[in-house]
Structures are given as structure tokens and as C-alpha cells.
Amino acid sequence: MRLRTGSLALRLILAAGAWIAIAILVAGVMLSTIFRDYVLRSFDGRLSALMDSLIAVIEVGADGQITLSRALGEPRFDQAYSGWYWQITGPDDAVLGSRSLWDQTLATIDVPGTEVVTRDGVGPEEVPLRVAERAVSLPGGTGRYLIAVAGDRSEIDAEIRKFNFVLAWSLLSLGLGLLIAIFLQVRYGLSPLRRIRQAIVAVRTGKAQRLEGEFPSEIMPLSGEINTLIEQNAAVVDRARTQVSNLAHALKTPLSVLTNEAGVGGAGLADTVKRQVETMRRHVDHYLARARTAAAARVLGARVPFAPVADDLRRTLEKIYADKGLRIDVRVAPNLAFRGERQDLEEILGNLLDNACKWARTHVELRADTDGVQITCTVDDDGPGLPPDQREAVFARGKRLDEQVPGSGLGLAIVREIAELYDGSIRLEDAPATGVRAVLLLPAALND
């Protein structure tokens, strides 16, 4: 499937791509926020737990001195600038801090109430911290003590970054996966369009008469409309062809009248009329033949039994050539059928047999057989024969080798034209004894 601007597939894929991108972006932001909140909350939980243990070990001396009854079980509070700190600020601004603080203090804010407040802060060496603060009153102490516990924020940030990284990759692959799925879906969804195109191609090239096949309910009306259009078009063409043919045939009577009227005179005018009438007759014959063969280009796939056509023609030709007393033999293989239109087969065989009868002395023989794909038909006469160098010339339009033998000179040209429309062929050879053999190849119709 090629993607071009203006392609349906491209539109569908672009639209899907856009909403996938937006959905994935929103999902990413939401997931990332939720995770960040979760990590922060659990970090804050750790900080308040540490704060609780701290508060439990604070002792205030009689002089207001703040000490710890025992050390906290967290070694990072003892490493300098470890990022983990605690600090107790007494009501008189006496400050006790973890060893990790060394000589620094944490910037604190006075929190209202006694709830734990967590916030982001900055510690020694500008390290970002997470700070939990709480104001408490201590036994033995007077006033409020501000307790602060701080942890290294970079831990959280690293975790969040790691999560975001994994999240981004998974969402990206999800997005790509969806795009591929959509591409396949569009391809599958639009495949009836491709099929309808192939069906139309089949109609155009004459392999089918109408759009064949089942299409989805959305396309079925379209194919129905196209079929109606094809039928209408065929009807219009047929009507036009019929009218052309009627016009041409209608002209023939006046042409006869003119020819014969002119024949009476013989003077200059009569001569001109005769010549012009002859030209008109040639035009009429030519365009009639054209209209005929154009009709043949349409429908393939019809099936015409060969023998009845040959027999009809034999009967007719025996009457036409009754004076010559010709014997016309027709030997057609049983069940032989031509793939095409009956009229075309009649024109081909009629003209071939007629030509053979014209030249034959006593005997004309037609034989037809098939190898399943092709019909091979030979028509032999026992006439004078034809030199090889003249054999092609007889297929030229308007060519007549003997002007004495009646005929329009279109016969064999029409045979060749129609045969070639069916991908067949016609050539002349020597007949086995004397005379000419015409060898005709035509498409066979498969047996039912």
C-alpha cells in the first residue's frame, strides 16, 4: 500500500497517530506524577518514622540542655554531609544537630501546630534535601521544640528518573506497536477498495461484464451503482452502434438507386456519381465492419458450440454456390465450443468458407479440433491455390485478388481483425492436395 497525500490510508494513520501520541503523552505525565507522589510519600513516611524515633530519645536536662538518650540507628546521620541530617531547635534557639551537619545548620521554618510538615529544602553544599519538620513540646522542656529531619533528595530523583526512563520506553514501544497495528488494520479495512479496483480493471479489460464478488456493506452500494453505470453505458453504446448500423444500412438502398440511375447515362456526370457512390459504399462497409469488430471487443467468456454454426453456414453456402455443385464437408470435434460471441464466430467461419467456395472446384472441407485451450480450424479448397508471396496481401482491407469474383474485399480482413481481437490468428498455407488451406486459431471454451 503506497502512502500518498490524499490517500485514505494516510489520513487514517495520521489521525490515529495523533490521538495515540496525545494519549501516550497524557498517560506518561499522569503515571510519572503518580509515581513521583508515591515515592515522595514513602520517603516522607521514612522521614517521619525517623523523626518519631528521634523524638523518643530526646532528653531535656534541667538546664534546658538537649541531649539524646542513645544514638539513632542510622549511620548516615553520623557521616559528614551525607545528605541525611536531623536538627532540634529549642525555644531559646539552642540547636542540637546530627554529626553529619558538622558546623552547619539546616534552614528551618517555624511550622504552625504539631503536625509533621514535609517540604523540599537545600542543605550544606547546596544539596537538595527533603525536610520533615514538626513542632513538639518535650517533657522537662519549656515551650516548643522544632524538630527537623532531612534526607537526600537525589535518591528520590534517581528513582523517579529511572522510572520515567522505563516508562518512556514502554510507552514509546506501545505507541509504535499501536501504529503498526493501525497500519495493518487500515490495510485490512481498505482491502475491499483494492478488490473493487481489480474488479473494475477486469471489466475494463473485458475479462468480466460486471463487478463480481462480495463486498462489505459500505461498498456494496458503490459496486451496485458502478454495475448500473456499466449496464447503462453498454446500453448507450449498443444503441449508438445499432443506430450507426441502421444508418449505414439505410444508406445502402439510396446508393443502389444512385448507382443504377447513373449507370443508365454514362456521360461525365453519371461517371462522377458512380465514382462517388463507390467511395460512399466503401465508407459504409468500412464503418460497419468497424462497429462490428468494436462490439466483439467487449464480452469475453461467452460459450458458443462450434458445430451448429459451421452446419448453418454449410447449408447456406451450399445454396449460394448451388450452381457450382460444391461438396462442403464439415468435421468438427464433438463438444467443441468457441469462447466468444456467436456473431463473431459466424463472421469468421462464414467469410473463410465463402472465400474457399469462391475458389474451390468441387470440394471444400472444414475441420476443427481443440487441445483444450485453443481451437485449430482448417478450411481447405481444391482451387488453383495461391503463391506464398500473395498470401499476406489477401488480408489487406479492400484487397481483392480477382475482381471478377463478387465480394466487397473486406472478407478476409474482417476474419483477421476479429480473430486477433480474440488473441487468435489466421494464415494461409498450401492445402494437402491442391488449393489453399486457411489455418485459424481461436480460444476454446472449457467443457462444462
Next chain:
Amino acid sequence: MRILVVEDDADLSRQLKTALTEAGYAVDTAPDGEEGHFLGDTEPYDAVVLDLGLPVIDGVTVLKRWRRAGRNMPVLILTARDRWSEKVSGFDAGADDYVTKPFQIEEVLARIRALIRRAAGHSSGELECGGLSINSGSGRVTVDGDPVKLTAQEFRLLDYLMHHKGKIVSRTELTEHIYEQDFDRESNTIEVFVGRLRKKLGGDYIKTVRGLGYKLSPPGDEA
């Protein structure tokens, strides 16, 4: 010889009639299938020129009706349609020959002569009886090699007798075959023509068969 021309085009019909008359035939014409069928069904024609594209009743139907009714005169069909299927249906309906339009009158004349000859059982265009010889193509009549000049009526009469030589031809049959339909048929004109013919031909070619009619045979044959 009497011929029917069934053709709807008035000019073509006139031309055919003129040419056939000049060639020595008695010619009737009909402008449509209905009248054509009626004439062919009721009058004894020696040949018919039948156009296939006719008003009222088409030519093939007319021909089929004649053949079904046992009318077996030779029929030449004229057709503008020259597809083989049309020729086949024309011949299957009972036609004896066809000419495709546009045609030259000479072609029709030649075909008609051949049809009449074939129907009478002769194969040559030259008919002979003793020293008498007649060529229906050229209209030449000779007795012992010497040309004889005949009028159209005399020629028609002789032509018919020659085609039926050796057979007895009644006066009615002669009348029917040498006069056109609307011709004023005086009963004794046949005798007048026979008398003139006998004089021009000399010898005793045309015998009178008492009470039956005439018979053409070489001089000296028994009547």
C-alpha cells in the same frame, strides 16, 4: 417469364422493374410485405425479387409463409444486412440466392436468369431446340445461326416455351406467365403472338395441342 419485385423504395422498385422489363420479363411490383405476400401467394411467378427490410410484414416472414403454403418459385433476396446470421436466416426461410445492397442491376439480372434456369432444370444460359437457339442473358435469338428480331412480348412467349420445351403449356399458363398483373388480357392475343412467332421462326417449332395448349419441340416431332 413473370417476375414479382417486392421493394419498398419507390426508385429502386422502378429501376428494377425497368431493367427486368428491358430484359424481357413481365414484372409486377409490390411496395410492402403484405401486398407482396398476397401477390406471390395468388399469382404464378417464375421468380421473385424480395427485399428483406419491408414495411408491414418483413421479407423473411413473407418468404416463410410462401414456403409453408407450398409456393416454391425461386426467390432472390435483397438485403442491406450482410451478416452471416442474416444470410443463414434468409436461406433457412427458403431463399434461393441473395444480393447485398448496394448492388448493380446487372447482378440482379444475372442472378434471376440463373435462378429461373435452375428452376427449369437447365444448366446453361443458352437454350436450344433443334436449330432454334435463345440466350436469355443477351436476348439473342437465332434460327440455324441467323438472328431473329422479336418484340418484347414475342421474346417472353418464346423464352417461357423454351424453358418448358417438350412440355405442353396451356394458354392460361402462358397468359399468366407473360403478362403483368394489370395488363388487359384479351383471350385471343396469345394466338396472335403465337402466329407471329411461327412466322418469324419459320419451321414448325411451336405445335398446337388441341384442347390443351402449345408445345415447343424441334420441327418434325409429333405434337
